[in-house]
Amino acid sequence: MPNHEDGGAAVGENPENAxxxxxxxxxxxxxxxxxxxxxxxxxxxxxVVSPDGVLVPDVDGRLPGRGLWLSxxxxxxxxxxxxxxxxxxxxxxxxxxxDLADQVERVLTRRxxxxxxxxxxxxxxxxxxxKVRARVLGAADSxxxxxxxxxxxxxADGRSKMAALATAVLGSVPEGARGRTGRGGSNCxxxxxxxxxELGQPLGRERAVHxxxxxxxxxxxxxxACDRLAGFRPGPMVLSLSEAQGAAVRAAPGAxxxxxxxxxxxxxxxxxxxxxx
Numbered sequence: 516m517p518n519h520e521d522g523g524a525a526v527g528e529n530p531e532n533a534x535x536x537x538x539x540x541x542x543x544x545x546x547x548x549x550x551x552x553x554x555x556x557x558x559x560x561x562x563v564v565s566p567d568g569v570l571v572p573d574v575d576g577r578l579p580g581r582g583l584w585l586s587x588x589x590x591x592x593x594x595x596x597x598x599x600x601x602x603x604x605x606x607x608x609x610x611x612x613x614d615l616a617d618q619v620e621r622v623l624t625r626r627x628x629x630x631x632x633x634x635x636x637x638x639x640x641x642x643x644x645x646k647v648r649a650r651v652l653g654a655a656d657s658x659x660x661x662x663x664x665x666x667x668x669x670x671a672d673g674r675s676k677m678a679a680l681a682t683a684v685l686g687s688v689p690e691g692a693r694g695r696t697g698r699g700g701s702n703c704x705x706x707x708x709x710x711x712x713e714l715g716q717p718l719g720r721e722r723a724v725h726x727x728x729x730x731x732x733x734x735x736x737x738x739x740a741c742d743r744l745a746g747f748r749p750g751p752m753v754l755s756l757s758e759a760q761g762a763a764v765r766a767a768p769g770a771x772x773x774x775x776x777x778x779x780x781x782x783x784x785x786x787x788x789x790x791x792x
Contacts, residue, residue: 588746632717661734664726666711708752
C-alpha cells in the first residue's frame, strides 16, 4: 500500500524550515529535506506533488509546483517517507508510491543512456577495447576523455587492465594538456555501473563493454546523472582514477567468470566501433 503522509512532526526535524526554499542560500542551491544540507541543485533530486496528491520524481527539474529536494539515494527516500518529511515540506498530505525509489532509478537510467546516445550521434564516443585503449594512450596529444565506461558484466580481466592503463596514462597527463577543457587526466572518471546490454542500446550495438566519452556539456550532464543514479544501484557506479585500482572494479555479483568482451560480440553493422553513424 502507498505511504499516505499526514504531515505529522518528525523526530529531530524543524517543522518551520523543512524544505523551505525561501531561506537564504547560494544561487542554484537547495536544501535536502532529510539531511538539511544545502547543496547544488544538480547534486539533489527534485520531487513534486501531482494534482491528486501523489509524489512524482522530477529528475529534469521542469515540472510545475513546489519542489521538494532530496539527496539522491534509496535510503533518503525511505527516511523521508518514514518521517513524513515529504508532506511537511509540501505543507499538505502526500501519497508516496511504494516503488518511488524504483521509479527514480528507471528515470535516471533512461537519462544517462539517452545522453550517451546523444554523445554518440555528436561523435563524442569511442567504443571497443582496442579503440578505447588507443584513445587513452593518445591522451597526451588529444587531451584526456571525460570518462571511460566498463560494463559491470564484462570480463573482469579486461576491466582491470583498462583501469590500470587509465590510471597509469591519464594520471600523468598534466593540467593544460591539449583538449577542449585543458583539464588534467586525473579528472577522468571510470563508470562501472551499467551492464553491456544497457551500454550497447544507445550506441547501436547489441553489447558494449568498453566506451570512452569525450569532454563537453553532454559528458558533464551524463556524469552528474550517473552520480545521482549511484544511490539507487548496488555496487559502485562512478569511480575516480585513484579508486579504480581498488576492489571497486572487481566483477559485479553474478558476472560470469567467462564473460566476454566486445571483440567476441561484433556489431551488427549499424556501428563501426567509433561511435559515429
